[in-house]
Amino acid sequence: KESAEKEEKEVGKRRIRRTKRAVTAARLLKIQKQEEEWEEKKYEDGVKWKFLEHNGPYFPPDYQPLPDNVHFFYDGMEVKLSPAAEEVAVFFGRMLDHEYTFEEVFQANFLTDWRKEMVDEERLLITDLDKCDFREIHTMHKATVEAKKNSTVAEKLALKEANQKILEEYGYCLLDHHKERIGNFKIEPPGLFRGRGGHPKKGMLKKRIQPEDVTINCSSESRVPVPPAGHSWKQVRHDNTVTWLASWTENIQGVTKYIMLNANSKLKGEKDWEKYEMARKLKLCVDDIRNQYLQDLKSEDMVTRQRAVALYFIDKLALRAENEKEEGETADTVGCCSLRVEHVTLHKKLEGNKYVVELDFLGKDSIRYYNKVSVIKKVFKNLNMFLEDRNPGDELFGRLNTIMLNKHLSSLMTGLTARVFRTYNASITLQEQLKELTNKSDNEQEKLLCYNKANRAVAILCNHQRALPKTFEQSMANLQAKVRQKKQKRVISISQVVDKKAAVRRCKEKLLKLDVQAINREENKQIALGTSKVSYLDPRITVAWCKNMAVRIEKIYNKAQRDKFAWAINMTEDDFEF
DNA sequence: AACGAAACTTAGAATATGTCCA
DNA sequence: TGGACATATTCTAAGTTTCGTT
Incomplete structure (x- = not known):
């Protein structure tokens, strides 16, 4: 037996x-x-698809005029605005509690563009924004938002269903026999331009887009989308070397806007995979490239030395390359190649460190980059020379631009550009940090804390910041109070419970969870983790780590991220090395 | 080679939705 | 059960790189 x-x-x-x-x-x-x-290579070079069919973009609803009980006043006098002028007034009125409406540039641009929409009579009257009273419009808007929040379950359901219908009709396309989700299938509604930082055009009127402004791209044998009744498309194209389905030109900066596929589509997924493969390729030759630019620091040629220092920054500090841009058209922001003398301060010695470079500038989205970093002597000497006898407004690397830099990089490795360094350094940092921080014996909470820590290291490297949440101090205090409460409860009330051991354990677990929450929140308050997670970190590193550590992938990636990284989740084994 | 335009990725804010606790 | 807070999604501005033209 x-x-x-x-x-x-x-x-x-x-x-x-x-x-x-x-x-x-x-x-x-x-x-x-x-x-x-x-x-x-499924298709010949540059061909992105063989068949593409879709229903065209979704247009925002027409403007609904204000009800009769909502008034606009000028200089204390009630003024009934013409529909076009009223629509633009509502754009401003809705934003009354936004800090932009207090900014001079925003106000001036708004007034100029608003007056263009007025009829002669209105234009004659309305010349001073300070005399405009939008408060009733603002109140109405707040009430609308509130009413929507307080709507009945049935109303909410009806709204949800209506949105679902729009999604079904306009949210998908057929690309090479696969139904794919479209990313931004809605035409951007009109409004006031919200440029970031000191953008000289903020407050200008972003005009309503008509079908006559829109170019459609689809395959010639597909069913061409039908424009809204009484309208026609600007143009219908059949270009299979591009991935966009529709495009139009925006009136503020004259740039082209596109309607493209969702991140979970095959086309985007393949591109993402290629990006990380390129970064892994860099990993194989990064030592050589580093040696090369360290050599170049000693070059006789000024441009070569400038290029070497720039590369040193791009590699060590993960700076963006940054093209120079037209003055007066955009906010004054810089990146590595467009750094100016005024952004750099040198300290031979600072706080016990040698050869410290202090960098202080506004980068993409006018986010401040501030860092004091020790560099090698050769870099320091070069910088010192570049700064000699120069004005604050002069470019630090006067003889260098991104084209030259990228040309040089592509000669070192096919396909290499400045951007690849950011991807590479971000991903390798995550991999190294995870290796260093996590133990298999940790519990899931602790492991997640480690992942967050590693993620945070990358976000700091890439300078991904966010505004301090408005209610941060309060919610932090609330959390602290909760922790205190829990601790007290443990002492007082558990002594009366029958199953003491279990109660103590439960309480301990809860306390740990709260502690972790508090630590995470405090350390993350001004750091945005999402950007690096979604755009810089090879998802295969995360998938492999999850498998190794027996952490559920859902704990790291939400639904949208799991869809986006489906390729990595499917193809990655626990022994993956970036 | 220089350029401007086009195409595509990256970015934080705004908004919507989900969750958890009193 | 509702409201406070957390998290997810949407939105569109702002970058990088490539492409096409002269």
């Missing part, structure tokens, strides 16, 4: 082993298949 049992056990074990092996084999096959599919 005993031996029979033994045998049964053995058979069971073997069966488990066999199924395990089968599962592994199946998974490997799947990975191989996907890699093959992606690596083989």
Whole structure:
């Protein structure tokens, strides 16, 4: 009987082993298949699809005039505005509690563009924004928002269903026989331009887009989308070397806006995979490239030395390359190549460190970059020379631009550009940090805390910041109070509970969770983790870590992120190395 | 080679939705 | 059960790089 049992056990074990092996084999096959599919060039160069069909973009609803009980006043006098002028007045009125409406540039641009929409009579009257009273418009807007919040369950459901219908009709396309989700299928509604930082055009009127402004792109054998009744498209194109479905030119800066696929689409996924493969390629030759630019610091040629210092910054500090831009058209922001003398201060010694470079400038989105960093002597000497006898407004690397830099990089490695360094350094940092911080024996809470820490290190490297949440101090205080409460409860009330051990354990767990929450929140208050997670960190590092650490992927990636990174989730084994 | 335009990625804010606790 | 807070999604501005033209 005993031996029979033994045998049964053995058979069971073997069966488990066999199924395990089968599962592994199946998974490997799947990975191989996907890699093959992606690596083989399906189409000739530059061709992105063979068939593309969609219903065109969704247009925002027409303007609804104000009800008769909402008034606009000028200089204390009630003025009934013409529909076009009224629509623009509402754009401003809705924003009354936004800080932009107090800014001079925003106000001036708004007034200029608003007056263009007025009829002669209105234009004659309305010349001073300070005399305009939008408060009733603002109140109405607040009331509308509030009413929507307080609407009944049935009303909310009806709204949801209406949105669902729009999504079904306009949110998908057919690309090479696959139904794919479109990312931004809605035409941007009119409003006031919200440029960031000191943008000289903020407050200007962003005009309503008509079908006559929109170019459609689809395949010639597809059903061409039907424009809204009584309208026609600007143009219908059949260009399969691009990925966009529709485009139009925006009136503020004259740039083209596109309607493109969602991040979970095959087209975007492949592109993402290629991006990380390029970064992994850089990993293989980064030592050589580093040696090269360290050599170049000693070059006779000024441009070469400037290029070397710029590369040193891009590599060590993960700075963006940054093109120079037209003055007066955009906010005054810079990146590595467009740094000016005024952004750099040198300290031979600072706070016990040698050769410190202090960088202080506004980067993309007018986010401040501030860093004091020790550099090697050769870099310091070069910087010192670049700064000599120069004016604050002069460019630090006067003889260098992104084109030259990228040309040089692509000669070192095919496809290499400045941007790849950011991807590479971000991903390798995550991998190293995870290796250093996490232990298999930690519980899930602790592991997640480590992941966050690693993620945070990357976000800091890439300078991904966010505004301090408006209610931060209050919510932090609330959390602290909760922790205190829990601690007290542990002492007082547990002594009366029957199953003391379990109660203590439960309480401890809760306390730990709260503690972790508090630590995370405090350390994350001005740091945005999302950007690096979604755009810089090779998802395969995360997937492999999750497998190794037995952490559920749902704990790291939300639904949208899991969809976006489906390729990585499907093809990654626990031994993946970036 | 220089340029401006086009195409596509990256970015934080705004808004919507979900969750948790009193 | 509702409101406070957390998290997810949407939105569109602002970058980088490539492309096309002269």
